[in-house]
Amino acid sequence: MSEHTMQFMPGAGFRARARAAVDNPALRRSFRAAMDFLIAKRSAQFDDPLELETLRTLGEQIRQYNLGKLPELLEQLEARLTGNGIQVHWAETPDEANAIILGICKAHSAKLMVKGKSMVSEEIELNHACAAAGIEAMESDMGEYIVQLAGEKPSHIIMPAIHKTKEEIAHLFHDKVDGVAYTDNVDELIQIGRRVLREKFLVADIGLSGVNFAVAETGTLCLVENEGNGRLSTTAPPVHIAITGIEKVVEKLAHVPPLLSLLTRSATGQNISTYFNMISGARRPGEKDGPHEVHLVLLDNGRTQAYADEQLRTTLQCIRCGACMNHCPVYTRIGGHAYGTTYPGPIGKIVSPHLLGLEATATLTTASSLCGACGEVCPVKIPIPDLLMRLRSEAFSAPHDDPRLRGQGAARSRLMSGVWQIWARIYRSPTLYGITSWLASRFNCLTPSRQGPWTAVRTPLKPAPKRLRDLLKEKA
Amino acid sequence: MQTQGVAGKRPADIYFFATCVVDQFFPGAGLDAITLLEREGIRVHFPVAQTCCGQPAYTSGFPDQARAVAAHQLTLFPENWPLVVPSGSCAGMIKHHYPRLFADDPQRRAQAEALSLRVYEFTDFLVNVLGYAAQDQGAECTVVLHTSCSARREMGVHLSSRQLLDGMKGVTVAMQDHESECCGFGGTFSLKQPEISAAMVADKLESLKATGAERVLSADCGCLMNILGHAAWKDAQDGQTSATLPGEHIASFLLRRTEQGAAK
Ligand code: SF4
Numbered sequence: 001m002s003e004h005t006m007q008f009m010p011g012a013g014f015r016a017r018a019r020a021a022v023d024n025p026a027l028r029r030s031f032r033a034a035m036d037f038l039i040a041k042r043s044a045q046f047d048d049p050l051e052l053e054t055l056r057t058l059g060e061q062i063r064q065y066n067l068g069k070l071p072e073l074l075e076q077l078e079a080r081l082t083g084n085g086i087q088v089h090w091a092e093t094p095d096e097a098n099a100i101i102l103g104i105c106k107a108h109s110a111k112l113m114v115k116g117k118s119m120v121s122e123e124i125e126l127n128h129a130c131a132a133a134g135i136e137a138m139e140s141d142m143g144e145y146i147v148q149l150a151g152e153k154p155s156h157i158i159m160p161a162i163h164k165t166k167e168e169i170a171h172l173f174h175d176k177v178d179g180v181a182y183t184d185n186v187d188e189l190i191q192i193g194r195r196v197l198r199e200k201f202l203v204a205d206i207g208l209s210g211v212n213f214a215v216a217e218t219g220t221l222c223l224v225e226n227e228g229n230g231r232l233s234t235t236a237p238p239v240h241i242a243i244t245g246i247e248k249v250v251e252k253l254a255h256v257p258p259l260l261s262l263l264t265r266s267a268t269g270q271n272i273s274t275y276f277n278m279i280s281g282a283r284r285p286g287e288k289d290g291p292h293e294v295h296l297v298l299l300d301n302g303r304t305q306a307y308a309d310e311q312l313r314t315t316l317q318c319i320r321c322g323a324c325m326n327h328c329p330v331y332t333r334i335g336g337h338a339y340g341t342t343y344p345g346p347i348g349k350i351v352s353p354h355l356l357g358l359e360a361t362a363t364l365t366t367a368s369s370l371c372g373a374c375g376e377v378c379p380v381k382i383p384i385p386d387l388l389m390r391l392r393s394e395a396f397s398a399p400h401d402d403p404r405l406r407g408q409g410a411a412r413s414r415l416m417s418g419v420w421q422i423w424a425r426i427y428r429s430p431t432l433y434g435i436t437s438w439l440a441s442r443f444n445c446l447t448p449s450r451q452g453p454w455t456a457v458r459t460p461l462k463p464a465p466k467r468l469r470d471l472l473k474e475k476a
Numbered sequence: 477m478q479t480q481g482v483a484g485k486r487p488a489d490i491y492f493f494a495t496c497v498v499d500q501f502f503p504g505a506g507l508d509a510i511t512l513l514e515r516e517g518i519r520v521h522f523p524v525a526q527t528c529c530g531q532p533a534y535t536s537g538f539p540d541q542a543r544a545v546a547a548h549q550l551t552l553f554p555e556n557w558p559l560v561v562p563s564g565s566c567a568g569m570i571k572h573h574y575p576r577l578f579a580d581d582p583q584r585r586a587q588a589e590a591l592s593l594r595v596y597e598f599t600d601f602l603v604n605v606l607g608y609a610a611q612d613q614g615a616e617c618t619v620v621l622h623t624s625c626s627a628r629r630e631m632g633v634h635l636s637s638r639q640l641l642d643g644m645k646g647v648t649v650a651m652q653d654h655e656s657e658c659c660g661f662g663g664t665f666s667l668k669q670p671e672i673s674a675a676m677v678a679d680k681l682e683s684l685k686a687t688g689a690e691r692v693l694s695a696d697c698g699c700l701m702n703i704l705g706h707a708a709w710k711d712a713q714d715g716q717t718s719a720t721l722p723g724e725h726i727a728s729f730l731l732r733r734t735e736q737g738a739a740k
Contacts (some may be wrong), residue, residue: 323552369662372629391538424541430525453670
């Protein structure tokens with residue numbers, strides 16, 4: 001484990017960041033509007049609830065089937081990819097993944113890498129690793145390019161720059177891109193970005209991309225995108241490196257269409273994305289284009305921990321559509337950066353504990369009212385609220401000698417455990433409950449008027465002078 | 477909507493599980509629900525040993541403590557009668573989470589599974605078991621309905637409250653924006669992440685008020701505690717001397733509007 005991951009405690013400052021976010025009316029308004037837009041786009045795609053339910057069930061089954069035979073499929077995938085001339089690398093940690101990628105770069109004396117959108121590359125902080133090694137890594141997805149220019153991280157897994165207004169982007173381009181006059185015309189801004197990026201594709205040494213589905217039976221890497229930058233990143237430079245998590249493998253090509261349909265409709269409300277790339281190898285003799293070398297880096301980074309537990313394994317069903325974030329009332333109010341994790345929102349809360357450990361992420365698991373909006377829209381039916389409750393209980397459980405989850409018991413406090421012990425003692429005993437609730441009602445005039453955070457925006461909770469059981473006794 | 481258990485038959489006897497929130501904070505709502513059921517000719521049994529469904533501990537990450545409390549409730553409803561709960565969230569706890577809570581305890585699991593089949597949320601029971609339609613006697617009024625997330629997503633009974641209100645001749649139900657969004661209560665969530673919870677309840681109150689409705693109704697007292705608590709706090713901040721948006725449990729509203737000479 002690197003020092004970096006050891007010290008990375010997104011839970012630590014979470015409340016302060018959340019407070020700052022909810023106190024920022026501009027941010028609140030813009031996230032609300034953006035999420036409403038995405039919600040409406042998605043629901044327009046799924047106007048038939050029965051079809052949606054059937055498709056979600058199919059999506060869930062496909063993901064569960066494939067996870068069920070994951071070890072076998074990974075072997076098959078490696079064999080087929082190798083047969084297709086794609087070199088396969090295994091990385092257990094972010095550091096290992098970075099070392100593999102930098103090794104390939106070094107072998108080609110690479111100076112410039114263009115990147116298609118890849119959340120796994122964010123997860124391993126590849127851009128930092130490249131910078132430290134003197135390699136320029138340039139984001140080519142428009143949203144990623146914007147957050148890179150701003151020196152920020154994506155605030156949404158599908159729409160990385162959703163937190164930025166067009167005026168902010170206009171200033172950013174004006175300040176950071178040579179020879180650009182200020183304009184907040186969106187079309188012009190996009191053209192500026194395209195112009196800068198086009199030049200880079202032609203001179204880049206390495207093209208890096210993510211993978212949405214890796215097909216084991218054919219050894220095919222599937223990549224979903226809308227801007228064509230994914231296609232350029234994976235075809236123009238002489239070397240293509242793809243990186244993804246080990247859970248992305250599916251056995252059959254036939255598994256892809258239902259998942260693809262669920263993905264694009266849930267994510268952006270598109271029937272199908274503008275581009276869908278299927279990469280099955282490097283340039284073959286006689287072919288005029290395509291990279292000379294293709295690599296795939298398969299990253300674990302805590303995924304096997306989730307895999308080992310039947311319930312937590314469902315976390316790996318995720319196809320990274322972002323719908324859970326768009327529909328989350330918490331995400332809508334605080335935005336993505338407040339979470340402090342690569343993956344924000346509901347999916348971030350259930351996957352980050354495996355990537356970073358519960359010490360660092362226990363607080364995030366409490367940031368949910370368990371309203372269930374995420375689970376309701378998830379295209380592969382991940383029971384997100386159940387997983388959150390499970391992770392909470394793991395965080396509060398007694399520390400284990402041989403923990404199954406990194407950071408198990410990390411959030412345990414004597415006070416908390418004591419409070420729930422007393423609570424249980426009262427509520428499992430009708431006598432004790434009878435006495436305490438009677439006292440609370442009888443002496444309700446003594447109810448404190450300040451009740452911690454509750455009364456910051458609410459009147460105090462005050463027991464009624466008579467309980468229901470008293471009223472019923474009087475009535476009888 | 478319920479399809480299993482005793483649905484379809486009109487039962488003579490039912491159990492009533494009030495929930496700890498109703499027992500201590502909204503006893504009037506519980507009494508009104510019981511009165512309404514009795515008026516429909518049903519014998520309502522209230523085992524006095526009942527306390528709490530165990531949900532607060534369960535959702536907070538303390539399943540052992542929840543199990544201890546749940547195990548006690550399991551012993552209280554021996555007859556094969558429906559168990560009616562005036563809260564979607566507590567009904568959901570008993571119906572869906574009890575069987576899981578006792579997954580490793582064969583005897584209790586069997587009890588929990590059997591009980592699960594006869595748990596009903598109050599409005600669902602009225603509409604889908606009793607076929608109840610309120611004979612509205614009240615003056616014209618506009619209300620707005622907040623449905624709890626558990627009633628909507630866990631119990632799937634969000635349509636029954638609306639159906640009850642839509643059938644009342646003097647009642648207009650206004651529609652708030654972001655109707656299906658959580659009010660921000662979430663049990664201990666409101667204490668652990670108070671800023672986010674506060675932002676959620678403030679937005680909820682605003683959207684409810686924007687409808688111009690005279691009162692807010694809900695079939696869950698947890699949400700009411702949060703929404704009305706915030707509304708009263710906001711009124712005090714604004715120097716209002718009476719509630720700008722009063723609210724109550726739907727049982728109280730139904731009972732009052734169906735009594736002879738009913739007011740609003
Ligand atoms: S958890 Fe479900 S809804 Fe959220 S990103 Fe993954 S697939 Fe999409």
